[in-house]
Amino acid sequence: MSRLPIGIVLNGVTGRMGYRQHLVRSLLAIREEGGLPLADGTRLWPEPILVGRSEIKLAEIAQRHGLTEWTTDLTAALARPDVQIYFDAQVTQQREKAIRAAIEAGKHVYTEKPLAEDTAAAVDLCRAARAAGIKHGVVQDKLFLPGLRKLKRLVDGGFFGRILSVRGEFGYWVFEGDWQTAQRPSWNYRAADGGGIVVDMFPHWHYVLEQIFAPVRSVQATIATHIPARVDEQGLEYEATADDAAYGVFELDGGAIAQINSSWAVRVYRDELVEFQVDGTHGSAVAGLRECRIQHRGSTPKPVWNPDLPATERFRDQWQLVPDNEVYDNGFKVQWEMFLRHVHENAAFPWDFAAGARGVQLAELGLRSAAEGRRIEIPSLEL
């Protein structure tokens, strides 16, 4: 079987997402499977070109995985004729100018979210990508999680009847960094460095709501910086200037109300780190990263409010587990395979820069809603 190499610049590959999810669990995993099988029988073979700021770190990653191509010179990497795709997993602030350079170099672009720091920049990148005729995409990994795939299947199968509401609970305790090291990078907690949970999570909530339920029509958010000081990777205390919790209400097309709490200052009393409860006239579901449980109207119990007595029912036992019915691969890898097919075979790929720009817009308007203390309608973007 013939093997067709495709050069992919991976920028930000020393970071959490760039290394683990995109290099190791996606592109190298595709290679371990012998490449991506195409319709004509050839196998597309990702050739990663690692790009970053530290020669030592890049060389170490390359050596660990038997790779030979790495550089700290992005311009030179983008000038290579064997490179077809630029991928960006840098800190968000560095993204826009690197993507712009990739578009100017005529490369297809795939990127982590958020696409840019503000809506104007995201819209501009979308226009530039379209004008250059390149293929473009934004990571929307949550859509490919088993739990959310099952939820989508329930929506598509008409399980819920009319959907009334979506309640999302996301978060976990991120250590302050003093007596236990923090499990997230410190830039996440500094507004000036592009941090904040709204900028981080609202783009995810945007595509989850839009693509599983309905487009988002308005946002109302209250944000907080619950932990005002943290300790960074060097052991130095810094002021946390960005929001570490956001309490959002989103009105959807068709009238359903979504309410999503996002927090890095909450302890988990849930089965998974994110869970969505969906209530509809005909049934309800609770979906996490992997599992999804349902309760049909026909098996809905009739609890009676009486705080004088201990609870008589085990409510969690009244739900039924949705079966897998298919094999779920890593969500980042699945989306990479789709983007590679989009580039190479022109296969459909709806998660483009326009979708990414709408996610950035929701974050921006969420922050404005919090600052102004009001509900904000989401205007449609002129793209």
Ligand SMILES: NC(=O)c1ccc[n+]([C@@H]2O[C@H](COP(=O)([O-])OP(=O)(O)OC[C@H]3O[C@@H](n4cnc5c(N)ncnc54)[C@H](O)[C@@H]3O)[C@@H](O)[C@H]2O)c1
């Ligand atoms: N899809 C998801 O679920 C998900 C989850 C977490 C983060 N992200 C996104 O991925 C991107 C990277 O996040 P991460 O958590 O991997 O961050 P990280 O701090 O672990 O990695 C950041 C990368 O950017 C590089 N970088 C380039 N210029 C930099 C600069 N001036 N300062 C600091 N680092 C610089 C770093 O070297 C590193 O390779 C962010 O845009 C974030 O929004 C996505």
